[in-house]
Amino acid sequence: MAKYVQIFLTVFIVFLLKENVFAVDELQECFNYLNTQNYEQAISEGQKAVKLYPVNHLVYVCLGRAYLSREEFNLAIDNLKQAEKYAISYSDLMYIYNWLGIAYDNKGAVEQALSYYNKSLSLARNLKERDMEAATINNIAEIFHNKGDFEKALSFYKEYLIVISSERYKAFAYNNIALIYAAKGDFKTAIEYLQKSLDIYEKNNDYHAYAHVELNMGNTYRKLKDFDIAQKYLFDGLEKIQQLGDKEWEGTAYKYIGWLHLDQGNKELSKEYFNKALEIFKSIGVQKDIADVSMALSIINAK
Template sequence: MKSIKTAENKCQFLYECGEFFYSKNVIKSEYFFNEALQLSKGKNNTMEGKALLKLGFIEKNRGNLSTSLRYFNKAKDIFKSTNDSVRFASIHFDMGYVYRYKNQKEKELQFYKKGLEFIKEKDEELMGKGYLHLGRYYTRLKKLDSSIYYYDKALEVFKKNNQDDRIYNVYNNVSNTYYRQGKYKKVIDIRTLVLNYAKKENSKLLITVNYHNLAAAYSELGSYNLALKYLDSAIVVAKENNFKIRLSKSYNSLAKLNYMLKNYKKSYKYLEKHKIYSDSIFQSQLSNTIEEVELQNKFKIETKNLQIINQKQAFDKKIYLIIISALLLLGIPMIVLLYRNSINKNKIIEGNLEKEKIKKEVLLEKFKRSEIEVKNLVADNSMRLEFLKQLLTQLKEQRKTYNSVEVKNYIKDLSFKIQQQITTESKLTLLKKKIDSVNDGFDNMLLTVYKELTKTEREVCALLRLNLSVKEIASIRNSSSDAIKVTRYRIRKKMNIPKNQNLEVFIQNLGV
């Protein structure tokens, strides 16, 4: 590295290192692409765009979809400004692929079609890439004739150019069509072929995808032990490379498979792991969405300030022109009148500026409240509740079939724990709606009237206002009953509530 003299050559070296580690070690690859990006900013637009593109792929594979789109959008703008028509067209396919995982079908198709429109047969390989994406799109819509049509067009392009990696990629997707047609043996033949190629090329993502899909095919054929084996392999590879989307999918499949095999305890364990990774992906997207909203609001505020300054400058210029014209045409008496008029108008402008300043402050305050609301959103758990209810019903039915008292007691104990989980999660789902409707403005009132209350004490007040018990509040806040009792005592003391007065009734009677 020290022997490389020019910054341009250093950027190229760092970028090539990132590409070398891309399918071998994601963390090292990300490090080199980031170094190339920092070194090329403002100096080498082409390299900056390429590094942003690669970082977008890494974030996409991790499940950080909003971050991935942010990288892709920056790269797209650079490719457009440098008239790099091939990369500009190509990145539309990549962005469409991200919208696929965000389940935004209209945007996905829109970007695929734009990519094909921009390329206009200038690059055969890229045309093949676009056909491949459209094949996948129509497979998921179950329009299998359309998907096969685009897969054949993609294969024709890739075979013509002897692109083995692309050919196997098409095979990989053709197997999805066979899967939907119920031709599971064909799926296994093709997936095995692609898996061997992926291992040869050491393509970690392709390896874990094919392990997962081989498991799905074997499961459909009733070969459950083989399915479990391939799912375990998929998880090992996904963990090594922090592929959160793949981990979420594989743990979900393991939960369903163990449920079919009546391994309810394992099924529940894997469902919880699936929840951890799916919630992690959701939180990542939520965090990135908040950051995007923050940037948008900051931009709006800065734009508004700039408009106000420009308006004032434009008005001042008009005033000066009027004064000069008046001097030439009407003389000093008219100038005096105009001067007074100018002072009055300046006062009006100052008043308007003050109003705009207040509006800006209100906008900032609204955004802060919106940010708090967004950060407090939780993932919808209706599917998980339904699964737990089905599992509980199945356990109750299974308990009747066993004669062993020990087995019956074990199933009874497990059923009780699952019932507790259902009750808690149902209550948490309803709690969010209650807090939104009941506690609107309540926290602001507490801040104004009882300034000594801490944030924790105000939150407990809000839950007491919903008439929840100490045990329920402790469960919701992941705390002990003793801790909640201590908090209640502090609230009573700070609010000066008499000992003979019920705390819940006092709080519920507070006006907002």
């Protein structure tokens, strides 16, 4: 959900770390571990940094994001509210409110999430931060997407496409619009939007994002029962993701491939890939994906 917002927050953090030289060494360790998806170590370094800089909002932002990545939502919210308390500018608050929205959203507290997203959106508009305005609109769209209100979600995604100036971030919206059409069962339209996204990422040499969309493309072709094309996209995406060291999406690739083999009636290969996915998700503590894969394995064993 938060991929797009995280791009902007990463830039925001790097800028503030340069401005707050006294805190760079300790905080940088926390963010370095966070960016390599070593959430446990990020939390450990963040807790050390809190003792050194108890009123620095960036410490709590790092801890909040690390707990959020581990799906420890209450701890994420507690730390992000501390970040809110010690924020020193409206710009700080704009980002922090967005992360609080993400935390509440993932916790399932939709109304609180919308409240914080709207606070972030208001600040973004007042500060004329068009990119963050677009990011927040995207997050609101995803709430309606997850609620199954596809038409409202599409209306927000269209607003997002008007606000955003970067072609690269339009590609992100095309991917999300594709997921809505796939959820509606319109796989051909989904593939058209995914291809738009792939074309932009390829043009901009963004191979990481390209690999994410490629995996979504493969999974969409799987749902269409076009297994040969699905396999091509899934294994190509998996290879790219492994080269990039993105463990969470490597697990997602294994999960999609597990479903592909299950759809083809190959129970043993399906179990093999689901178990690979489960091992990765357990190693990085992504509870929702652990539950998804565990359920898939239960279905196979029941059969």
